[in-house]
Amino acid sequence: MSSKREAALVDLHRRLAFISVTKGYQTDVGEHIFLGEVPKLGPDDPPALTIMVGSDSPTARGGQIHSRVPIEILAVVPADMAAPLLTLELLIADVRRAVEIEATPSVDRFLGRIGDDGKPYGTLPQGLERGSVRPLPREQGSTFVGVAIEYVATFVEGWGQP
Amino acid sequence: MNLAPLRSLVREVNFSAHGVDATVAIPDGAPVATRIIWLTPITEQRPAGSEFGRSEAIRSMAIRRDALPAVPRGSTIAVTEHLLSSPTLWTVDGMEAVFSDHQRVIVVPYDEQQA
Numbered sequence: 001m002s003s004k005r006e007a008a009l010v011d012l013h014r015r016l017a018f019i020s021v022t023k024g025y026q027t028d029v030g031e032h033i034f035l036g037e038v039p040k041l042g043p044d045d046p047p048a049l050t051i052m053v054g055s056d057s058p059t060a061r062g063g064q065i066h067s068r069v070p071i072e073i074l075a076v077v078p079a080d081m082a083a084p085l086l087t088l089e090l091l092i093a094d095v096r097r098a099v100e101i102e103a104t105p106s107v108d109r110f111l112g113r114i115g116d117d118g119k120p121y122g123t124l125p126q127g128l129e130r131g132s133v134r135p136l137p138r139e140q141g142s143t144f145v146g147v148a149i150e151y152v153a154t155f156v157e158g159w160g161q162p
Numbered sequence: 163m164n165l166a167p168l169r170s171l172v173r174e175v176n177f178s179a180h181g182v183d184a185t186v187a188i189p190d191g192a193p194v195a196t197r198i199i200w201l202t203p204i205t206e207q208r209p210a211g212s213e214f215g216r217s218e219a220i221r222s223m224a225i226r227r228d229a230l231p232a233v234p235r236g237s238t239i240a241v242t243e244h245l246l247s248s249p250t251l252w253t254v255d256g257m258e259a260v261f262s263d264h265q266r267v268i269v270v271p272y273d274e275q276q277a
Binding site for chain 1: 208209210211212213214215216217218219220221222253255256268269270271273
C-alpha cells in the first residue's frame with residue numbers, strides 16, 4: 001500500500017520523464033532522473049536531473065495533519081555558449097511544462113495517479129504550488145548551466161494513514 | 163645585478179620544454195603562430211551553487227606576450243597536443259592573469275555553432 005507522498009513522487013517522476021527532445025521538449029534531462037540522490041557526474045555523462053525532497057512542516061488541524069513538503073528539481077545541461085541564459089530558460093520551461101501539464105489536465109496540479117478504473121485520483125488536496133527558481137549560471141571556463149526549481153506539495157493525512 | 167637575461171632564458175626554456183605549438187587568432191585579426199603551455203586544470207563541480215553538478219576540468223594556458231600582447235575573450239587557439247597530429251580548437255573564455263612576459267587565459271572547447 002503506497003503512501004500519498006510516495007504516490008505523488010511517482011507521479012512527479014513520471015511527468016519529468018517526458019522531457020526529451022524527441023517528445024517536443026528543448027532538452028533531454030528527463031531521460032535520466034535520480035530520486036533523492038546526488039551522483040558525481042562527469043562532463044561526458046548524459047543530461048540528467050534529480051528530485052530532492054526537503055524537510056516538511058506538519059501542523060495538526062481538525063484532527064488531520066497538514067504537511068507542506070518542498071520538492072526541489074535540480075537539472076544541469078550543457079550551455080549554449082553564445083547565450084547561456086537562454087539555455088536556462090529552456091530548461092525552466094521544460095520542467096514547468098512537464099510538471100504542470102504533462103498529465104490528465106483535470107488533475108494536473110494535484111499529482112494524481114490513474115486508478116484501475118481509468119479515473120484520476122489526486123494525491124494533493126490543494127495541488128502543487130510553485131516555489132522559487134534558483135538559476136545556476138555558466139561560470140568562466142565552464143560549459144554547463146543548471147537550475148533548481150522548487151515546488152511545494154501539501155499533504156493532508158490522518159494519524160497512521162500516510 | 164641584472165637578472166633580465168636569466169629570466170629570458172628561463173622563459174625560453176619553459177616554453178621550449180613544456181610548451182606546444184599553437185596558432186592564436188584574435189577576433190578580426192590574423193592568425194599568429196606561437197607556443198603555449200597548458201597549466202594544470204582545476205576540476206570543480208559546475209555550475210557552482212548546487213550539490214548536483216558535473217565534475218568539469220577548467221582549462222587554462224599560458225601564452226607568450228612577445229608575439230601576442232593581448233588575447234581578448236573570443237580568440238580561438240589551435241593547439242596540436244603531444245601525441246596528436248591534428249590541432250584541437252579552443253576559445254578564450256576569460257583572463258586569469260597578466261604577467262610581463264605571458265598571460266594566462268581560461269579556455270573552453272571551441273563551439274562551431276557559436277562561430
